Amino acid sequence: MTDGKYPPRVLLAKIGLDGHDRGVKVLARSFRDAGLEVIYTGLWQTCEATMCAALQEDVDVVGVSLLSAAHMTVMPEILRIRKELDIEHIPIVLGGIVPEADKPAVLDLGVAAVFNPGSPMDKIIETLRDLAAGHPSFGFDEIIAGYAKRDPHALAKMITILQRGDGLNGWTPPAGDAKVIGVTGAPGVGKSSVIGKLGLMLRERGKRVAVVAIDPSSPVTGGALLGDRLRMMAGAPDVDFFVRSLSSGKGGGSLSPQCPDVVKILNGFGFDYILVETVGAGQADVGIRELSDHTVLLLMPDSGDSVQFSKAGIMEIASCFVVNKCDLAGADATEAQLMSAVGETRPVFRVSTIRNEGLGSVADWITGL
Amino acid sequence: MSVKPSAGCCCSSNAGKKDRPFVGPDELGDFNPAVALGEPGSFPFTRGPHRTMYRERLWTMRQFAGFGSADDTNQRFKYLLGHGQTGLSTAFDLPTLMGRDSDDPLALGEVGRCGVAISSLADMRRLFDGIDQSRVSTSMTINAPAAILLAFYVAVAQEHGVPLEQLRGTLQNDILKEFHAQNEYVFPPVPSVKLVVDTIEFCTEHMPQWNTVSVSGYHIREAGATAAEELAFTLADGMAYVEGSIARGMDVDAFLPRLSFFFDVHNDFFEEIAKLRAARRIWAYVARDRFKAKKERSWLLRMHCQTAGVSLTEQQPMNNLMRVAYQALAAVLGGTQSLHTNSMDETLALPSEHAVKLALRTQQLLAHETNVTQSVDPLGGSYFVEKMTNEIEAKAQAIFKQIDELGGVVKAIDQGYFRRRIAESAQAEQRQIESGEKKVVGVTDFAEDGPPGVDLLQITQDTEDAQVARLKELKAQRDQGKHAAALERLRKDAADGVNVMPALIEAAKADATVGEMMETMKSVFGAYDGGPEW
Numbered sequence: 001m002t003d004g005k006y007p008p009r010v011l012l013a014k015i016g017l018d019g020h021d022r023g024v025k026v027l028a029r030s031f032r033d034a035g036l037e038v039i040y041t042g043l044w045q046t047c048e049a050t051m052c053a054a055l056q057e058d059v060d061v062v063g064v065s066l067l068s069a070a071h072m073t074v075m076p077e078i079l080r081i082r083k084e085l086d087i088e089h090i091p092i093v094l095g096g097i098v099p100e101a102d103k104p105a106v107l108d109l110g111v112a113a114v115f116n117p118g119s120p121m122d123k124i125i126e127t128l129r130d131l132a133a134g135h136p137s138f139g140f141d142e143i144i145a146g147y148a149k150r151d152p153h154a155l156a157k158m159i160t161i162l163q164r165g166d167g168l169n170g171w172t173p174p175a176g177d178a179k180v181i182g183v184t185g186a187p188g189v190g191k192s193s194v195i196g197k198l199g200l201m202l203r204e205r206g207k208r209v210a211v212v213a214i215d216p217s218s219p220v221t222g223g224a225l226l227g228d229r230l231r232m233m234a235g236a237p238d239v240d241f242f243v244r245s246l247s248s249g250k251g252g253g254s255l256s257p258q259c260p261d262v263v264k265i266l267n268g269f270g271f272d273y274i275l276v277e278t279v280g281a282g283q284a285d286v287g288i289r290e291l292s293d294h295t296v297l298l299l300m301p302d303s304g305d306s307v308q309f310s311k312a313g314i315m316e317i318a319s320c321f322v323v324n325k326c327d328l329a330g331a332d333a334t335e336a337q338l339m340s341a342v343g344e345t346r347p348v349f350r351v352s353t354i355r356n357e358g359l360g361s362v363a364d365w366i367t368g369l
Numbered sequence: 370m371s372v373k374p375s376a377g378c379c380c381s382s383n384a385g386k387k388d389r390p391f392v393g394p395d396e397l398g399d400f401n402p403a404v405a406l407g408e409p410g411s412f413p414f415t416r417g418p419h420r421t422m423y424r425e426r427l428w429t430m431r432q433f434a435g436f437g438s439a440d441d442t443n444q445r446f447k448y449l450l451g452h453g454q455t456g457l458s459t460a461f462d463l464p465t466l467m468g469r470d471s472d473d474p475l476a477l478g479e480v481g482r483c484g485v486a487i488s489s490l491a492d493m494r495r496l497f498d499g500i501d502q503s504r505v506s507t508s509m510t511i512n513a514p515a516a517i518l519l520a521f522y523v524a525v526a527q528e529h530g531v532p533l534e535q536l537r538g539t540l541q542n543d544i545l546k547e548f549h550a551q552n553e554y555v556f557p558p559v560p561s562v563k564l565v566v567d568t569i570e571f572c573t574e575h576m577p578q579w580n581t582v583s584v585s586g587y588h589i590r591e592a593g594a595t596a597a598e599e600l601a602f603t604l605a606d607g608m609a610y611v612e613g614s615i616a617r618g619m620d621v622d623a624f625l626p627r628l629s630f631f632f633d634v635h636n637d638f639f640e641e642i643a644k645l646r647a648a649r650r651i652w653a654y655v656a657r658d659r660f661k662a663k664k665e666r667s668w669l670l671r672m673h674c675q676t677a678g679v680s681l682t683e684q685q686p687m688n689n690l691m692r693v694a695y696q697a698l699a700a701v702l703g704g705t706q707s708l709h710t711n712s713m714d715e716t717l718a719l720p721s722e723h724a725v726k727l728a729l730r731t732q733q734l735l736a737h738e739t740n741v742t743q744s745v746d747p748l749g750g751s752y753f754v755e756k757m758t759n760e761i762e763a764k765a766q767a768i769f770k771q772i773d774e775l776g777g778v779v780k781a782i783d784q785g786y787f788r789r790r791i792a793e794s795a796q797a798e799q800r801q802i803e804s805g806e807k808k809v810v811g812v813t814d815f816a817e818d819g820p821p822g823v824d825l826l827q828i829t830q831d832t833e834d835a836q837v838a839r840l841k842e843l844k845a846q847r848d849q850g851k852h853a854a855a856l857e858r859l860r861k862d863a864a865d866g867v868n869v870m871p872a873l874i875e876a877a878k879a880d881a882t883v884g885e886m887m888e889t890m891k892s893v894f895g896a897y898d899g900g901p902e903w
Contacts, residue, residue, distance in 0.1 A: 019551055025792050046475065070479050118684060
């Protein structure tokens, strides 16, 4: 339940091929500035992936943005999947171009509210807060029992409790034997894309995979804009591929303060691999080391690396090095510099997420750990 | 009620110095009309690309149209031609724009909704049924799969025995702005630009009357950019295509005259006029001095304009008629070569026939009743307009400098520069509306209760079902051996880095679909996942 003590979590989704994202981006930023936690799942999502994300993120409201005129096809599908996934407690709101004549039909489907262009922002935010406040609470015992049965709803709810700093009343999860892999690197290097593709690859190999994506919170409002998930969307509901976005909290570090506990919960749930993405604070940040068994440092060609290589810090804690964007010029030089600096002690991989190249070797390295 | 100047995004319309509500000659510095303006039709073309402009030839009234099946749009084309429209402009549906077939799972509910669904040569054949391609000029608004749609158009012309050199029209074909704003990209930026250069090369050789790229600011502006950002990003994209074509070994004077531009015309009347004038001046200098073009035709920037869709409101939709009329006047005073006026209902749905006709009549009134066509660049020499033209040019130059510092357009895309700036500007405008600083008539002020009350065009799900059925039949009945061989040639040509246009035309004739050709190229070029978002 959200009683004003915690920022409501809102998932904003664009579904289908419509790329008009001005509105959804303005909303995402405005919600963050109003103190909400926003998970934006990016363009070109299916109804199924969107609702699967809503379950895993345990959001209070789902907002769907449609400017494609497909609302009478898409919204029934969204509501059907919501029922199938047993998350009917999560209200759905629709924003976009919905002709007045279609509004009653959309609301009749079970959509909680429809907002058109020109709707005042404060009214939208007020509606979202009201809907979030009406979110039913779930009993702690119920959650523990569900967790024991590997129910993803329970896992999602338990992470929410931790995220709010409420603690688990002394309850501790069973010990697991997951390998925790931290993935770090400078902003823009492609951490989310690499994790998304690696996660799916490990999943195809029959491994159970959890991903924790951490984005910064606004130090002022406590709101956050969590956008990393958009590169880690699974196609279909899958209990063994679980992605959760965390905000780093007001502390300003690159890891969420609750991150170690969240990792323990995921570990106890029975995942084989837990991939933790950090906000990309760069080389000054070595907090990831305490959390993970192994750390992957992501780099890209032509990023002034030769200077960084010689500096102490993040280079020392990395267990392996992955040069992403190897489709770009300068990849050979970056790899050569890396090889001469660290190649004798630790593996160096070249990958391109755009071309889907080289990730198999990284997956091999991970499964060999 | 007093009207205070807004302090925000459209600051350049705040006339004059703080203590003076007008602009005087002292604010023009060392303004020299001979250098800054020239005469209409002479360097640097600030006053217009042609000497006589609308006196001799009106702008082309080109209303964007497309919805439902190829047959539906074919009928709308014939309706518009019958009402005096002088060129066709094709809107494709979202699946086609994204290079996906109508039966693609992600196309669910979107087939024929926002434009016409074209998945194969057979669809293109039906789209132009009974329309003489040698007599009509056709614009196609398509980007990621632009080369494929061009291949379809060429193949239909060849079937009808129309020589390619007679084809007139425009391919939007501007992929860079998709990365900045509209998000209809498929391949990564580098191979995407390579495909654009392929089409420029092909058309320069075979289709000399075809405008190869319509370098577009429209979508950048609609996504939230300011007028100066629209101007600068668009011209920077144009420069990137020119550089790519020169790097291919093409003669700059052979292809440059066939690049055209496409701008948004928004509400800030004089700022828009200044933007269009500044665009011509900047481009003339860039073409002559930076790219060393020698022909005058290479220096002049020709443009299409469209009134600002984003300025339309759902509330009190009739108000949109007046918005569009003022915007259209700005486009004409700015010297556009072609114009689309939005229909009053376009914020609600695809325009109805009635609304489209009113939009066209808006242009006809402007052209035939107001006499604004009689003197070229009537605002030239106005202290205010010249100052504003200088200012917006200076802002654009500052942005070019930033893009250069980031390593050029493609590198700046990789760093999220354009998307971030556009999102920030959109957010800033939203804040102004929220705070009441920026008024929207009928929405923030002078609002009324009640539903809008205009009749809307309805697209039914039947369109999608019929289109999917046709596609299924095509896939079953085509010559499978010829089809497979054509796609294999396409894959090989893409991998070898040669111009893919001949392979695309062959694949079109072998009934390969848009989706199949895109998948084949994706296997070589890769798929772009969007770059930095915030």
